[in-house]
Amino acid sequence: xxxxxxxxxxxxxxxxxxxxxxxxxxxxxxxxxxxxxxxxxxxxxxxxxxxxxxxxxxxxxxxxxxxxxxxxxxxxxxxxxxxxxxxxxxxxxxxxxxxxxxxxxxxxxxxxxxxxxxxxxxxxxxxxxxxxxxxxxxxxxxxxxxxxxxxxxxxxxxxxxxxxxxxxxxxxxxxxxxxxxxxxxxxxxxxxxxxxxxxxxxxxxxxxxxxxxxxxxxxxxxxxxxxxxxxxxxxxxxxxxxxxxxxxxxxxxxxxxxxxxxxxxxxxxxxxxxxxxxxxxxxxxxxxxxxxxxxxxxxxxxxxxxxxxxxxxxxxxxxxxxxxxxxxxx
Numbered sequence: 454x455x456x457x458x459x460x461x462x463x464x465x466x467x468x469x470x471x472x473x474x475x476x477x478x479x480x481x482x483x484x485x486x487x488x489x490x491x492x493x494x495x496x497x498x499x500x501x502x503x504x505x506x507x508x509x510x511x512x513x514x515x516x517x518x519x520x521x522x523x524x525x526x527x528x529x530x531x532x533x534x535x536x537x538x539x540x541x542x543x544x545x546x547x548x549x550x551x552x553x554x555x556x557x558x559x560x561x562x563x564x565x566x567x568x569x570x571x572x573x574x575x576x577x578x579x580x581x582x583x584x585x586x587x588x589x590x591x592x593x594x595x596x597x598x599x600x601x602x603x604x605x606x607x608x609x610x611x612x613x614x615x616x617x618x619x620x621x622x623x624x625x626x627x628x629x630x631x632x633x634x635x636x637x638x639x640x641x642x643x644x645x646x647x648x649x650x651x652x653x654x655x656x657x658x659x660x661x662x663x664x665x666x667x668x669x670x671x672x673x674x675x676x677x678x679x680x681x682x683x684x685x686x687x688x689x690x691x692x693x694x695x696x697x698x699x700x701x702x703x704x705x706x707x708x709x710x711x712x713x714x715x716x717x718x719x720x721x722x723x724x725x726x727x728x729x730x731x732x733x734x735x736x737x738x739x740x741x742x743x744x745x746x747x748x749x750x751x752x753x754x755x756x757x758x759x760x761x762x763x764x765x766x767x768x769x770x771x772x773x774x775x776x777x778x779x780x781x782x783x
Contacts, residue, residue: 480539480721480725481512481513481514481725482514483514483541484515484516484541485508485512485514485515485516485517485540485541485542485543486517486541486542486543487505487516487517487518487543487544487545487712488519488520488521488529488532488533488542488543488545489518489519489520489521489529489545490522490528490529490530490547490550491522491644492522492644493520494646495644496547496579496663496665496666496710497545497546497547497710498518498520499746500545500576500577500710500748501518501545502518503739503742503743504545504576504730504733504734504739505517505518507733507736507738507739511732511733511736512725524561525554525557525558525561525617526546526550526551526554527558527561527562529544530546530554530555530562530564530566530570531562531563533570533713533715534564534566534570534715535564536715538714538715538716538717539718539719539722540714540718540719540722540723540725540726542715543573543712543713543714543726544713544714545576545710545711545712545713546710547708547709547711548619548706548708548766548770549614549617549619549708551570551713552763552766552767552769552770553617553618553770553774555567556770556774557617557774557779557781558617558781567767568716569716570714570715570716571714571716571723572711572713572759572760572763573711573712573713573714573723573726573730573756573759574712574726574730574731574752574753574756574759575709575711575751575752575753575759575762576709576710576711576712576730576734576750576751576752577710577734577743577748577750577751578707578708578709578710578748578751579663579664579665579709579710579746579747579749580663580664580681580682580683580747580749581620581623581661581662581663581664581682581705581708582661582663582664582667582671582678582679582680582693583595583598583660583661583678583679583680583681583682583696583705584652584659584660584667584676584677584679585598585652585658585677586652586653586655586658586659586675586677587675587676587677588652588653588654588655589655590655590658592679593679594679595679595680595700595701598659598679599632602628602631602635602636603632603634606634606635607635609636609637609658609659610636610637610639610651610656610659611624611637611638611639611658611659611660612639612640612647612648612652612657613639613640613641614640614641614642614644614645614647615640615641616638616640616779616780616781617781618640619708620648620661620662621640621779622706622773622774622777623661623704623705623706624659624660625638626704626777627661627701627704627705629776629777630701630704631701639651639656645662645663645666648662649666649667649670649676652676653670653675653676661682661705661706663708664690664746664747665746665747671690678690678693679693679699680695680698680699680701681693681694681695682695682696682705682707683695683707683749684707684749689747709766711759711763712726714726720756724756727755727756730752731752734750734752735750
């Protein structure tokens with residue numbers, strides 16, 4: 454009897470021990486939350502929602518997009534990194550929040566970004582214009598903008614979504630490479646909408662802004678694109694040269710968007726997410742939506758490729774922040 458009891462107890466323990474593995478095999482078995490470090494309506498939010506809608510069909514779970522703006526992306530980053538590493542809380546971040554912020558605001562963060570966060574897959578990158586207002590501003594080419602800024606030191610204002618954002622760095626680098634132009638930065642905490650409004654009112658004259666957010670205003674003649682940050686000209690704007698073509702190769706940012714997870718998330722879960730996102734990017738409806746917005750679909754091929762890619766981005770932005778030191782807002 455004692456022997457039988459021991460066998461039954463051992464069997465029960467083995468069954469209980471197998472439960473976590475069985476449960477893990479069922480991923481995903483409940484809704485997946487994707488955190489976005491910006492308010493609704495921006496490029497990162499659009500990418501999250503377009504792909505989230507597709508994932509609902511392909512991965513077999515509901516996708517909840519939760520906007521968590523604030524503190525240069527730190528709030529969103531820390532929330533995601535501190536969540537349970539089980540694949541149910543993710544973050545869709547971009548070059549500002551997931552490359553520049555961890556470098557510039559390292560001392561403000563309560564996580565170790567490189568140890569606590571893991572990239573799952575790069576998804577898209579977004580072309581941007583070097584763009585100017587048409588309100589009492591005459592330059593129509595990059596050389597004319599450079600000449601105007603040289604002849605009017607300190608009188609050309611440029612807009613950005615904040616000090617230390619990639620459009621801010623893009624304009625600083627452009628000014629430096631063009632001969633140390635004296636231009637004034639005008640940060641706007643209302644995001645791209647605020648920067649665009651500053652251009653329309655004439656309180657700023659130039660900016661780097663993504664193509665999708667300015668398309669209608671360019672068509673209406675209210676904003677004028679001087680150059681394009683992209684690998685090649687866009688078919689919708691055949692007359693707008695790339696920054697390489699106008700002599701500023703390496704200036705400007707293709708604003709990537711990528712999916713991130715807490716470090717320690719099981720590899721098989723990350724593999725499931727990587728595969729599902731790769732497939733979602735190839736879906737005809739997703740491809741059509743992103744192509745219409747001029748978003749480039751550029752998925753990394755594997756989890757290891759994603760790590761290699763992010764490491765290269767961190768190295769690149771460390772060099773840029775050292776070349777163009779700024780006073781970090783308190």
